[in-house]
Amino acid sequence: MTRVILLIILTSSLNFICSLEILTILPLSWRSHQSIGLTIVNTLVEADHNVTVIANYKADENKDKFITIHIPDMVDVLREQEPDPFRYIDIPLIFSIIMMPNFGSDLVNNAMKSEELKEFLKSEKKFDVCIMELITGDALLGIAEKFGCSLIYYTSFDAVTWMDRVSGGDSSASYTPNPFLWFTDNMTFKERLINTLVGLLESIVHKMIHIPYQRNLYNRHFPNAKRSFDEMYKNSSITFINNHVSSSFVRPHMPTQIEIGGIHVKPAKPLPSDLQTFLDEATEGVVLFTMGSYIDGTDFKIEQREAFLKAFGKIKEKVLWKYSNETLPNNPGNIKIGSWFPQRDILAHPNVKLFITHGGLLGTTEAIVEGVPLLGIPVFGDQLMNMAKTIARGHGLQVLVKDLSEESISKALNELLTNSKYKATAVEISRRFNDRQNTPQEEIVYWTEYVARHRGAPHLQAASVNINSIQSQLIDVYCLIFVIGALILYIVFKVYKIVKNLISSNPKLLKTD
Numbered sequence: 001m002t003r004v005i006l007l008i009i010l011t012s013s014l015n016f017i018c019s020l021e022i023l024t025i026l027p028l029s030w031r032s033h034q035s036i037g038l039t040i041v042n043t044l045v046e047a048d049h050n051v052t053v054i055a056n057y058k059a060d061e062n063k064d065k066f067i068t069i070h071i072p073d074m075v076d077v078l079r080e081q082e083p084d085p086f087r088y089i090d091i092p093l094i095f096s097i098i099m100m101p102n103f104g105s106d107l108v109n110n111a112m113k114s115e116e117l118k119e120f121l122k123s124e125k126k127f128d129v130c131i132m133e134l135i136t137g138d139a140l141l142g143i144a145e146k147f148g149c150s151l152i153y154y155t156s157f158d159a160v161t162w163m164d165r166v167s168g169g170d171s172s173a174s175y176t177p178n179p180f181l182w183f184t185d186n187m188t189f190k191e192r193l194i195n196t197l198v199g200l201l202e203s204i205v206h207k208m209i210h211i212p213y214q215r216n217l218y219n220r221h222f223p224n225a226k227r228s229f230d231e232m233y234k235n236s237s238i239t240f241i242n243n244h245v246s247s248s249f250v251r252p253h254m255p256t257q258i259e260i261g262g263i264h265v266k267p268a269k270p271l272p273s274d275l276q277t278f279l280d281e282a283t284e285g286v287v288l289f290t291m292g293s294y295i296d297g298t299d300f301k302i303e304q305r306e307a308f309l310k311a312f313g314k315i316k317e318k319v320l321w322k323y324s325n326e327t328l329p330n331n332p333g334n335i336k337i338g339s340w341f342p343q344r345d346i347l348a349h350p351n352v353k354l355f356i357t358h359g360g361l362l363g364t365t366e367a368i369v370e371g372v373p374l375l376g377i378p379v380f381g382d383q384l385m386n387m388a389k390t391i392a393r394g395h396g397l398q399v400l401v402k403d404l405s406e407e408s409i410s411k412a413l414n415e416l417l418t419n420s421k422y423k424a425t426a427v428e429i430s431r432r433f434n435d436r437q438n439t440p441q442e443e444i445v446y447w448t449e450y451v452a453r454h455r456g457a458p459h460l461q462a463a464s465v466n467i468n469s470i471q472s473q474l475i476d477v478y479c480l481i482f483v484i485g486a487l488i489l490y491i492v493f494k495v496y497k498i499v500k501n502l503i504s505s506n507p508k509l510l511k512t513d
Contacts, residue, residue: 019049020452021125023147025132025140026055027107029073031293032362033156035264036242037133040154040444041066043263047445052127054117054143071114091380093180097202101210104136108217111140121146128452134163134239138214141232142222150456151232152448154240154260157361157382158248161202166236167254168462170472173199176251182384184392185249203469234465237451237458240444242361246432247368248389256460258447262433263440264362265369268348275320275346278336282318285353285417288346290322292360295379297323297337304404306330311409315417317353320346347372353423354416359383359398364390371430373422375412377401395426 022044026037034057041051042065051066056073091099111117121143130144134153144151155163161179164170173196177183180198183191211233218229227235237256244261253259271279279286289308291297297305312319313332321328323337331337343363346352347370357363359378364386367374374396376387390396397416399408416422438446451457470476 020044020128020449022049022051022448023127023130023144023149024051024053024055025130025143026053026057027071027111027133027137027140028135028156029056032360033133033135035362036154036156039264040131040240043441043444044448047449049448052125054111054120069114069120070116071111093198094201097180097198097205098209100136100205101213104138104210105213105217107135107137108139108214108221111137112221129448131240131448134166136162136210138211138233139217139221139229141229142218142225145222145225145227145232150451151236152238152240152451153236155242158241158243158261158385161199162206163239163241163257164254165206166233166465167239167256168464169252169254169257170464171251176249177385177388178202179382179385182378182388184388185251186392235456237456237460238447240447244433244436246429246435247365247393249392254462256457256462258443260440260443262365262369263444265344265366268345269342271342271345271349275341278318278320279346279349279351282351285317286346286349286351287312287315287317287319287354287356287413287417288341288343288352289319289356290341290343290363291358291377291379292363295358296339297321298325300404304401307404307406307409309335310406311413314410315413317417354413359387359390361386368395368426368429368433371423371427373416373426375399375416377404393425393429395422395429397422 024037024041026034026041028034034055037055038053038057041053044051045065052069053066054069054071056071125147127147127149129152130147130149131152131154132140132144134155141151153163153166157179174192175185175187177185177187177191178195178198180202181195183195187195215229218225218232225232239257240260241253241257242261242263243259245259247261270276289297291299300308308321309328309330309332312335315334317334319335320341321335321337322339322341324339325337328335328337344366347355347366352370352372354375355363355367355372356375356377357367359374359376360383364374364376374387374390376383376390376396376398377400378384378387378398379401387396387398391398397412399412464472
């Protein structure tokens with residue numbers, strides 16, 4: 001009898017201990033995107049699941065632990081189209097929104113060029129879950145459809161507009177700034193007006209241009225799909241958001257929107273000996289200056305580089321500057337350059353006083369984890385929004401690229417390095433950010449397994465996913481109320497006129513005995 005009971009227990013537990021077959025699609029090879037995607041992959045591998053990755057990445061320490069299907073590098077394509085990353089600043093906002101569908105099309109077509117991917121799509125392998133980045137390449141949903149697996153999205157950005165479209169969320173433009181803008185959650189009337197108009201334009205472009213583009217690409221690349229593009233687009237189970245409420249603006253989330261902000265931040269590793277010595281000996285402090293993987297110090301104009309050199313020469317702190325040239329002319333003596341620095345590990349050193357950054361979400365998050373104030377120089381994408389949050393929370397400042405000068409840089413450096421309120425605020429935000437019930441890794445593993453256990457977890461999907469904007473905003477209801485109200489007023493007015501005319505034509509009606 002005991003053996004029978006034990007057998008029953010073991011049999012019922014198999015659903016929880018079997019390794020899942022997981023497919024992940026990482027279409028963009030920017031470090032900020034790859035870092036989130038590969039961290040999710042490694043988290044699931046460490047949880048003893050079998051993972052296949054469709055991506056293009058430079059290197060990963062655990063690459064031997066999962067299967068990789070290589071696709072072409074999208075970053076190289078973008079660099080060929082625009083070698084100067086600072087040119088993106090000059091692109092008008094409206095044009096950026098209108099061009100998003102073209103970017104999405106390029107993303108899909110670039111991935112589908114891969115002969116390795118084409119061969120993979122001929123296989124009959126089975127997957128339990130597909131995890132895909134939510135980044136305009138929606139036609140790649142055909143891959144998930146081909147293998148008939150449940151769909152999970154993840155975002156490399158903070159909460160974005162299109163995230164709500166697949167989850168059924170609805171955040172009001174009155175307090176939720178559009179990701180294309182640089183507003184806070186406390187907007188003036190003018191900002192709310194702009195936020196509403198930009199959101200309306202983005203919604204129109206998405207529905208009228210982007211979705212038709214992606215639908216056509218889906219039908220072209222996956223002609224034998226059993227489920228349509230529209231079915232797949234509304235069929236996600238969970239969305240992992242690279243965000244945490246302590247480092248962002250508060251907004252409503254659906255139960256299927258899970259915050260994993262900070263998932264890429266690993267425990268700090270020992271530094272190379274030369275950097276360790278440099279930081280240890282910097283008793284007055286260190287300023288770390290890196291503009292991410294896409295922008296190098298050499299990309300700045302000559303006059304801007306000179307402005308930085310003069311400003312750095314005025315401070316007592318040492319500077320680490322990501323600068324790919326072997327030499328730095330006019331170095332004031334306190335600057336150490338390098339083509340690459342272990343950013344996360346450097347930020348953990350107690351002598352680091354300030355982080356000068358482009359405002360990318362990964363770098364700003366790493367600074368938040370370690371309680372380091374920020375000086376932002378935003379260029380494109382979500383960087384303006386990230387710096388708007390930083391300024392609103394009080395742990396950093398920004399200088400726009402067009403305003404870079406010795407005076408503006410020196411003013412910002414002096415304020416951030418001498419005013420203790422920025423460091424105090426950064427430390428407090430760090431304390432909140434790190435105070436969690438579950439780690440991001442635990443959230444990833446639990447919810448991925450949850451989706452597999454419950455066969456896509458359709459019970460979590462909101463009805464709002466399947467209704468249009470007119471219905472979700474109650475425009476039809478308000479129109480009916482307006483029409484009925486107008487009709488009632490019209491009837492009252494007509495009755496009033498009839499009574500008035502009747503009394504006017506017969507004054508005796510007003511007389512009383």
